[in-house]
Amino acid sequence: MPRGLRIAAFAAAGLMTGLACVVLALYIVGGRKIGRQFSVADETVALPSDTASLAEGERLSIVLGCTDCHAANLAGRAMIDAPIFAVLPGTNLTRGAGGVSTAYGGADFERAIRHGVDLDGRALMIMPSADYAHLADDDVGRLVAYLLRVPAVDNVVSERTIGPVGRIASALAPRGLFPAYEIDHEAEHPASMERGVTIAFGEYVTRPCRGCHGMDLEGGRVPGAGDAAPLAGSLRADGATGLGTWSEADFVRALREGVRPDGSQLDVAMPWQTFLLHTDEELRAMWRYLRRPSAR
Helix, strand or coil: CCHHHHHHHHHHHHHHHHHHHHHHHHHHHHHHHHHCECCCCCCCCCCCCCHHHHHHHHHHHHHCCHHHHHCCCCCCEEEEEECCCEEEEECCCCCCCCCHHHCCCHHHHHHHHHHCECCCCEECCCCCHHHCCCCCHHHHHHHHHHHCCCCCCCCCCCCCEECHHHHHHHHHCHHHHCHHHHCCCCCCCCCCCCCCCCHHHHHHHHHHHHHHHCCCCCCECCCCCCCCCCCECCCCCCCCCCCCCCCHHHHHHHHHHCECCCCCECCCCCCHHHHHHCCHHHHHHHHHHHCCHHHC
8 A cells, every 4th residue: 555545544543533432432421511500509498379379370381481391281201312412201290190290399389490300410401490590489480380289190201321423512502402411500599579560570581582582682593402493583672683673562462373463473483372371471571681671
């Protein structure tokens, strides 16, 4: 073999070996990040039992998106079934066969919701706890009280498994896949949130929107949605882009009817139907927050 070809062959072999070492290292690091146990202190929240509080807990389970992943009856469903990446079910949250409520108590649900960790302290995958970490104690109490009382449904979902691509992705971007990595687990939580058409309450209600529209609400690629998925639009309403040409009435109509000011329909990826359960006060507060002068 000519000397040049031998050098090229050795270089190619070295490159492949190096690449294999990198992949193996990422695989190992990903496994460690998946298996990491977070130490989260118990945080007790009051669990109300009155009808109004439980009804509010049910509303929160819908507007916060619990039913999107865990099914309308919260008994779980298949979400991701791509073994090379992950097999990830929406957990059965009821007390039926296969449900986690047979083992979860109030403090356990609080940790899952606001900290994104399971009973063993392991990070929950694609559980949007970073969007819920700010929730006040009374809202979490209402939601958990409702979850502990939903009708039992027997539904044994598949076990979570993470394939080689998922393990490597976990090494490269644990925050996107495991929100527990982006939460300040020692942060204090407010006892309650004062309601009203205010910027502060609007920011509180709008926080879950960041999961798709980004921390700055400028829109863009939705994490985990894939390249073929539509981009999330900008929610900025303080300039000439995003919602800057909209009025408050346009904003409320879009979230009530799924229609933009020009008459076009919102993309099906935008779960505007859940906003039918938002109060007028909440929507007006959201608009005030999005229109705040300091948004840019």
